[in-house]
Amino acid sequence: SQQGEEDPQALSIQEGENATMNCSYKTSINNLQWYRQNSGRGLVHLILIRSNEREKHSGRLRVTLDTSKKSSSLLITASRAADTASYFCATDPSGTYKYIFGTGTRLKVLA
């Protein structure tokens, strides 16, 4: 079962613009994480936000979490061509020891 659904499925922007992608989930969670995947590679962890946090920053990344709406957003500011990748959210539903990944947003940053 897919817990998370990212929106949009694909996003194409110009270098220097900001990219925003959203994630919705279904059940209560302990935390929410965002990962990046370059084509044909493993995933790389970007940022983790706990269920009692509302916003978190890491470099050019800003993540928000709204547990009342069961949604999160990832903002990448001043995007670069190297940011071209797929981005996934992952949640660990309360009471479980597993992670459930969303369907991903494919970001393309045009130079």
Next chain:
Amino acid sequence: DGGITQSPKYLFRKEGQNVTLSCEQNLNHDAMYWYRQDPGQGLRLIYYSQIVNDFQKGDIAEGYSVSREKKESFPLTVTSAQKNPTAFYLCASSPPGGRYEQYFGPGTRLTVT
């Protein structure tokens, strides 16, 4: 260097054959996971293990088997019972109990013809 390795990177098998994918980590993590990724899709959990000699089925365990005899190793066997085994397989590890980031291997692309 600490990390998680998967081998081989590409694997080709004939239909009806079992095949075992390797996953090794030297991060001293208790928890390990196997995911399957199909083209343009997210990751689906096959099996996970929180501790040596213990593992649980994920969402799509049918046709797969695992073992966890050592902390460092979590091999996945794709059996002939798996109806559509061609996919990209990713292994990950983390400290136990959820709530932590996962570290991923580079993946194995399995093609069955």
